[in-house]
Amino acid sequence: MQVRITKMSKKISSNKIIYLDQGATSRPKAKGVGEAMRSYIEDVCVNVNRSTYAPATSAAVVALETREMLCTLFGFSDPTYAIFTPGQTWSLNIILKGFLHSGDHVLVGSLEHNAVMRPLTQLLDHGVTFDRIPMRGDDELDLDAAEALIKPNTRLCVMSHASNISGTVMPIQKVAELCEKHGIAFVIDAAQTGGHFPLDLTKFHADALCVPGHKGLCGPSGIGAMLLERGFAEKLEPLVTGGTGSDSNSEIQPVYMPDRFESGTPNLPGVYGLHAALDELLSVGVDARRAHEKKLLKHFLGGLDKLSGFRTIGTRDLDRRVGVISCDFEKLDNADVADRLSTDYNVLTRCGLHCAPNAHRTYGTFPEGTVRFSFGYANTIEEIDGALAVLGEILS
Numbered sequence: 001m002q003v004r005i006t007k008m009s010k011k012i013s014s015n016k017i018i019y020l021d022q023g024a025t026s027r028p029k030a031k032g033v034g035e036a037m038r039s040y041i042e043d044v045c046v047n048v049n050r051s052t053y054a055p056a057t058s059a060a061v062v063a064l065e066t067r068e069m070l071c072t073l074f075g076f077s078d079p080t081y082a083i084f085t086p087g088q089t090w091s092l093n094i095i096l097k098g099f100l101h102s103g104d105h106v107l108v109g110s111l112e113h114n115a116v117m118r119p120l121t122q123l124l125d126h127g128v129t130f131d132r133i134p135m136r137g138d139d140e141l142d143l144d145a146a147e148a149l150i151k152p153n154t155r156l157c158v159m160s161h162a163s164n165i166s167g168t169v170m171p172i173q174k175v176a177e178l179c180e181k182h183g184i185a186f187v188i189d190a191a192q193t194g195g196h197f198p199l200d201l202t203k204f205h206a207d208a209l210c211v212p213g214h215k216g217l218c219g220p221s222g223i224g225a226m227l228l229e230r231g232f233a234e235k236l237e238p239l240v241t242g243g244t245g246s247d248s249n250s251e252i253q254p255v256y257m258p259d260r261f262e263s264g265t266p267n268l269p270g271v272y273g274l275h276a277a278l279d280e281l282l283s284v285g286v287d288a289r290r291a292h293e294k295k296l297l298k299h300f301l302g303g304l305d306k307l308s309g310f311r312t313i314g315t316r317d318l319d320r321r322v323g324v325i326s327c328d329f330e331k332l333d334n335a336d337v338a339d340r341l342s343t344d345y346n347v348l349t350r351c352g353l354h355c356a357p358n359a360h361r362t363y364g365t366f367p368e369g370t371v372r373f374s375f376g377y378a379n380t381i382e383e384i385d386g387a388l389a390v391l392g393e394i395l396s
Contacts, residue, residue, distance in 0.1 A: 018347045018383045023164050023192060023215070023324050023354075023374030029277065030218040036276035037220060037269040044272075047265060049245030063271050067225075067258070069278040073286070074190075074209060075200035076227045080257040083226050084266055088191050089115040091210035091226040094261065095187055096120060096158070098236040102127030104155040107146060107184070109170060110135050111163040111359040116189060120158075133159075135362055139168050139315030147178060156185045161193040165359045165370065166314025167297075167324030169197065176204040185232055191215060196293060196322050196376075198286050207232035213270065216376070219277035223270030226261075233257060240264070289377040293323040296375045296384055300325060303388035309395045313363045313370070323375035328365050337394060338371045345390045349373050 019027045046055040048063055067079035076082065085091045096119045100106065108116060110132045120130050133146040157179050162169045172188055179186040185207040193199055195216025201209065209227045213219035228236065241253040242263035254260055281289070298318055304310075310329040315321050329337050338351035352369040353360050360366035373387065 016346065018345075018386050020373045020375060020379070020383070020387060021348050021350050022376035022379070023372060024350055025214045025221060026216065026218040026376050026378075028218075028378055029220065029273070030280040032276035032280065033219055033273045036272040040269050040272040044268075047245070048268065049259070059268060062275050063266070063268070066271055066275040066278060069275070069282060070211075070225050070227065072282060073195075073278065074211075074227060075202040076209070078230070078257075081228045081230060081233060083228060083258050083261045084271060085224045085226060085261075086222055086267065087214075087224040088189070088210055088212035091224050092116055092158070092187075092189065093119050094239045095208055095210070095226065095236065096123065096156075098239050099156060099185065099232075100128045103153055104128050105151050105153045106130040107133055107149055107154060107157040109133050109141065109159045110362045111165065111168070111170075111356065112158070112160055113164055113189065113191065113359075114355040114357075115191075116158050116160075117358065132358065138166065138313055138363065139317070139320070141170055141175070143171070143174055143178065146175070147182075150182050150184070154182070154184055156187065158187045158189065160189040160191065161199065162197065162322045162324070163314065163356070163359055164192050164324065164354055165326050165356055165363065165365075165372065167192070167321045167326075167374075168314040169193065169320045169322060172206070173204045176206055180205050185235075192322055192324065195281055195286065195289065197290060201227070205229075213274045213277065217274065217277050217281060218376070220270050220273035223267050223274050225274075228257075228261075233260070236261075238263070284377075292377055293375055293379075294318055296379055296381065297321060297323050297325070299381055300373065300375070300384045300388065303384070304391075307388075307392055307395055313365065323379075324372060325374070326363075326365070326370035326372045328368070328370045332394070334368055334371050340394055341371075341387075341390060347387050347390050 044055050044059055048060045067082040070082045071079050092115045108130055131149045134142045136142050161172055176186050187208045188206050190209055190211045194211035207229045211225055213223040214221040238261055240263050244259040244263055246259045247254045310327045313326050335351050338349050341347040341349055350372045
């Protein structure tokens with residue numbers, strides 16, 4: 001990409017979009033994703049678990065391999081407990097509404113997305129209560145406060161692995177240990193870390209992990225996964241029941257996995273696309289992607305330090321941060337900055353509250369929100385330089 005500054009106006013010009021909204025969805029998708037989805041639709045085009053002819057068997061193999069790749073990626077043991085869902089919000093709703101009952105108490109972080117908070121708020125009408133674990137400053141989870149909030153009826157803790165506002169990574173291993181100590185189920189929302197940040201479930205106990213296909217995994221939208229520990233899955237009531245292609249002689253939902261949580265016709269184009277995305281991710285490696293994104297993060301933060309007129313939120317420790325940076329402009333309207341970035345310079349960001357209002361309350365950026373810049377493995381140093389040059393022009 002060529003970025004040019006003219007001597008007359010110093011305005012940044014580019015014929016190419018600088019996409020810095022990877023926290024919303026990845027762009028571009030991994031190589032082969034579109035072709036895999038096309039191949040399923042045009043060449044395979046059958047259902048699974050309903051028939052035994054060759055194309056159906058081939059599709060079932062792709063589905064199984066995709067589950068196995070998810071297990072490899074996250075250090076999970078049993079592919080039959082890797083469940084496909086329509087996406088992250090569905091996964092979290094399935095867990096929250098299938099596990100919790102009247103009288104139960106839940107712990108959540110202070111930075112949670114509405115994919116967690118809206119279901120929990122809805123469950124208040126059904127006798128479920130929750131408390132938020134506070135932060136110490138911008139970047140430290142208060143684990144002492146978390147333990148003090150535990151009650152005899154605390155049954156579940158749900159936490160984002162990293163904030164979609166600040167990029168700050170939470171100490172989920174310590175949270176998992178605290179939950180295990182008190183017999184509390186622990187669920188990880190890996191929306192901002194899956195594919196971006198190493199996450200190995202063999203190193204600590206978590207009862208469930210939810211991940212979308214369309215963000216850091218660089219797969220298609222409309223497909224996600226939840227990895228469920230066996231004991232936790234047994235306590236989870238399916239949110240949706242119906243045909244699975246198995247136990248067709250019974251009107252009772254199957255108890256075995258993954259059928260118990262996969263009623264209806266699956267999103268097989270999405271599964272094929274996710275298969276291709278995971279194939280590339282496992283080939284390149286999360287560590288390699290993480291190193292590249294960390295390089296971009298360091299470069300962008302360094303460039304921001306040379307500018308003024310705004311503040312950034314979240315930790316400055318790059319080891320505890322993913323490629324998400326939010327800026328709150330002091331003398332300029334955040335929405336105007338984001339609009340100028342996209343309209344005048346083709347730099348695409350996201351402005352507002354990012355579906356996480358309490359995170360903004362925690363950071364002191366509610367109700368105006370922030371302008372969020374988020375990076376992925378496909379972004380380049382040249383694009384970061386282009387965005388910094390643009391910001392410098394806008395601030396001047």
